Amino acid sequence: MRTRAKLSLSLTVVAMVLGFMVTLQYRQTLLARVSDVTASYTDGRQKELADKVAQLERVNKDALKRLQNLNGEIAAYEKESAGADAQLTSIQQNLSRYRILAGTTPVEGPGISVTLMDGQYNGVGSVSDYTTHDWEVNYVINELFTAGAEAVSINNYRVVANSGIFCIGPVITVNNHRLVAPFQIQAIGDPAVLKGALEMQGGILDLLRNVEDIKVSAVKVEQNIQMPAFTAAVTAPPSEGAAQSTKSSEGKQG
Amino acid sequence: MNRRGFIASLTVVSTLIGLMLSLQISARSASSQDDGGGNQSSLDLQEELMEQNQEHKLLLQQIEKAEKQLLTFETSGSSYEDRKKALEKDAAQLKAAAGITPVTGAGLEITIQADPTLPGYDANTVFDPQLNLTPVINYLFAQGAKAISINGYRFVGTSSLRDVGDEKNPVLQVNGHSIAPPYVIKAIGDVRAMNAVLTANGFAKNFNEIGEDFTVQTMSSLTVPGYHDVLPGRYAKEVTQ
Known part of the structure; x- marks a missing residue:
């Protein structure tokens, strides 16, 4: 009987130690999850990459500033060239409209803002979750342009x-988009018309809220929104392959 | 009594072992997800670096262009004719960039229309043009298409593709103009890349399955018209400083 008691005692001790270890392990894992980002940056290569990215970001910020200054100077010259002449002034005023259409200069004006948040997304999820988001964001944008x-x-x-397709930033290939929720969408235009188009009964926001199950903020009217220029190429650089493949498939054209 | 104690401790031990095992397993799966996350953020950084590099190149290109444009103004004379010429040159460049000028070049012409001879055709099923055509346009632009038009309307920075009809009678609008099938998409750009993306996404097959013919013609030269609708600038103003 004493051996049995001993056995029970030792088993209990072992179990407690193991239990303690497991708890420790579990807590560490939890901690690692929380500090996932920081942890991954401790790796040398990661840090190097992060430094490079940060450096380039600074360089690009300066370049963007330089571009803005240049555009300012150009606009000043345009105005000066037009002078007081009515015909030249009308050309000059259109220049600004062309640039806004191309998206090549920063703009400001009245409009609306709305924020889309994921209703269920919990930080794990699959790539297709993101894709759905882009589709939804795209849908709202389409609606705004329509309005x-x-x-x-x-x-x-x-x-x-x-x-x-995913129309964000400089990377315009399909799989390289890098948007993270929440998505704040801003639009410059007639605030009442834009707001109305989004909030229309049975419209896009209704669909997103009720069918797609994502959180959508109220549409806010803004007096003055500032937006940067679109920094990707407005027209894609010509591809070397284009001429060749056209030649080889000339027979197909009708 | 001893026997009972033994059973009790055994129960506790087994329970603990069970708990340990399950915790260990869940902890493992969590940490394996962590590893995935670590790789992911490494990929993210790579991607971001690529993006920043790309943005850098584009910014330099734009700066170079702006400097040239500025030089044109700086070196042009101050006579009325000189000033007019400088402004017109400026306007021509901007119109091309904005999509107001027609573009001619190698490209694809895609024709989409219902075809009753296709096995997937069903007279009762309504084709949703907005839902189905939007990805085609997007994939073509993502492949660097320089200019795209749909039934003669140029797709520009403020364009939209929208169904304004009802469930039974869809009416597609491009830039606010209603259009009807056949839908003809003209896209100028790298024909090989554009053809490849259409094939890779199985557009022809998917359209055929819902009874729509999807014909792609590769052209050595086609013209996409310029944009002729409302110009922005009523609400949006340029920030010049």
Whole structure:
């Protein structure tokens, strides 16, 4: 009987120690999850990459500032060239409209803002979750342009309708988008018309709230929204392959 | 009594072991997700670096362009004719960039229309043009299409593709103009890349499955018209400083 008691005692001790270890392990894992980002940066290569990215970001910020100054100077010259002449002034005033259409200069004006948040997303999820978001964001943007929006941005990235599927920032290939919820969408245009178009009964926001199950903020009217220029190429650089493949498939054309 | 104690401790031990095992397993799966997350953020950084590099190149290109434009103004004379010429040159460049000028070049012409001879055709099913055509346009732009038009309307920075009809009678509007099938999409750009993305996404197959013909013609030269609708600038103003 004493051996049995001993056995029970030792088993209990072992179990307690193991239990303690497990708890420790679990807590460490939890901690690691929380500090996932910081942890991954401790890796040398990661840090190097992060430094490079930060450096380039600074360089690009300066370049953007330089571009803005240049555009300011150009605008001043344009105005000066037009002078007091009515015909030249009318050309000059259109220049600004062309640039706004192309999205190549920063703009400001009245409009609306709305924020889309994921209703269920909990930080794990699959890639397809993101894709759905882009589709939803795209849908809202389409609606805003339909309602006459003159300039649109998402999370302060200027968006132009002809920049490709996920239309964010400089990367316009389909799989390289980098948007993270929440998405703040801003649009410059007639605030009442834009607000009305989004909030229409059975409209896009109703659909997103009720069918797609995502959180949508109230549409806010803004007196003055500022947006940066679209920094991707307005016209894509010509591809070397284009001429060749056209030649080889000439027979197909009708 | 001893026997009972033994059973009790055994129960506790087994329970603890069970708990440990399950915790260990869940902790493992959590940490394996962590590893995934670590790789992910490494990929993210790579991607971000690529993006920043790309943005850098584009910014330099734009700066170079702006400097040239500025030079044109700086070096142009002050006579009326000189000033007019400088402004017109400026306008021509901007119109091309904005999509107001027609573009001619190699490209694709895609024709989409219902085809009753296709097995997937069903007279009762309504084709949703907004839902189905939007990805086609987007994928073409994502492949660097320089200019795209739909039934003669140029797709520009403020364009939209919207169904304004009802469930039974869809009416597609491009830039506010109603259009009807056949839908003809003209896209100028890298024909190989554009053809590849259409094939990779199985557009022809998917359209055929819902009874829509999707014909792609590769053209050595086609013209996409310029944009002729409302210009922005009523609400949006340029920030010049």
